[in-house]
Amino acid sequence: MAGVTSRPVRVLVVDDDALVRAGLTMMLDGAPGIAVVGEASDGDQVPAALDAHAPDVVLMDVRMPRVDGITATRRLRARPRPPEVIVLTTFDTDENILHALRAGASGFLLKDTPPARIAEAVRQVAAGEPILSPRITRRLMDRVAVQAGAYAQARATLATLSPRERDVVVAIGRGHGNAEIGAELDMTLATVKSHVSHILTKLGLDNRTQIALLAHDAGLA
Incomplete structure (x- = not known):
C-alpha cells in the first residue's frame, strides 16, 4: 500500500516590519514541513490574505499601525474554519499575553525565540497543540498562584x-x-x-x- 505524503503547514506572516517579515519567511521556508504562502504588513490586510492563501497557521505581530494583532486575531477566529494563530512579539506584558490568549491565539512566542523553536511551534500548533514560550508559561503560572x-x-x-x-x-x-x-x-x-x-x-x-x-x-x- 502506498504511503501518504502530508502537505506542508501553510503559514501567513503578519508584521509591519518588512525586515522581520523577510527574516521569518526565509527561516520558515527553509524548515522541513513548512511553507510560507503569504505575508501581510498590518492586521487590516489579514482577511484578504486568508482568502487568497488559506493558511493553516498565522504568525501575528501585536503592535501594528492600523489594526493591532489582538484585534486581528479576534476577528480571524470568528471566521468559519479559522487558521491557528501564534502571536509573535517583542512585548511580553501580562496584558498582551492575556489579551492574545483570550482573543483565541493558540500560542504566544517572543521574537527572540530561537528559529528552530519557532518552526517547531508552527508544526505543533498546526497539529492542535497550543504552545507558549517557557518564559511566558512561568509568568502565567506565577499569576495563577496569586490569583x-x-x-x-x-x-x-x-x-x-x-x-x-x-x-x-x-x-x-x-x-x-x-x-x-x-x-x-x-x-x-x-x-x-x-x-x-x-x-x-x-x-x-x-x-x-x-x-x-x-x-x-x-x-x-
Missing part, C-alpha cells in the same frame, strides 16, 4: 471608584484606547483622559498597564 488573593484585593480597590470610573477600568482592561473608550461609553476624549488621570491618582498607579492588570485581577476583563 485568589489578588482577586479579593483588586475588587476592594476598585470599590473605591465611581461606577463610571470602573467602566473605564474595564475598557482599559480589554485593551481599548481612549478613542474607543469614548465611543463605547459616550464620553468625549477629554473626559476619558480625565477619568484615567483620576483613576491613576486614586489608586496610586503609574500607568495604564497597571490599570489593565487590576481589571484582570478583579475578573472584569
Whole structure:
C-alpha cells in the first residue's frame, strides 16, 4: 500500500516590519514541513490574505499601525474554519499575553525565540497543540498562584471608584484606547483622559498597564 505524503503547514506572516517579515519567511521556508504562502504588513490586510492563501497557521505581530494583532486575531477566529494563530512579539506584558490568549491565539512566542523553536511551534500548533514560550508559561503560572488573593484585593480597590470610573477600568482592561473608550461609553476624549488621570491618582498607579492588570485581577476583563 502506498504511503501518504502530508502537505506542508501553510503559514501567513503578519508584521509591519518588512525586515522581520523577510527574516521569518526565509527561516520558515527553509524548515522541513513548512511553507510560507503569504505575508501581510498590518492586521487590516489579514482577511484578504486568508482568502487568497488559506493558511493553516498565522504568525501575528501585536503592535501594528492600523489594526493591532489582538484585534486581528479576534476577528480571524470568528471566521468559519479559522487558521491557528501564534502571536509573535517583542512585548511580553501580562496584558498582551492575556489579551492574545483570550482573543483565541493558540500560542504566544517572543521574537527572540530561537528559529528552530519557532518552526517547531508552527508544526505543533498546526497539529492542535497550543504552545507558549517557557518564559511566558512561568509568568502565567506565577499569576495563577496569586490569583485568589489578588482577586479579593483588586475588587476592594476598585470599590473605591465611581461606577463610571470602573467602566473605564474595564475598557482599559480589554485593551481599548481612549478613542474607543469614548465611543463605547459616550464620553468625549477629554473626559476619558480625565477619568484615567483620576483613576491613576486614586489608586496610586503609574500607568495604564497597571490599570489593565487590576481589571484582570478583579475578573472584569
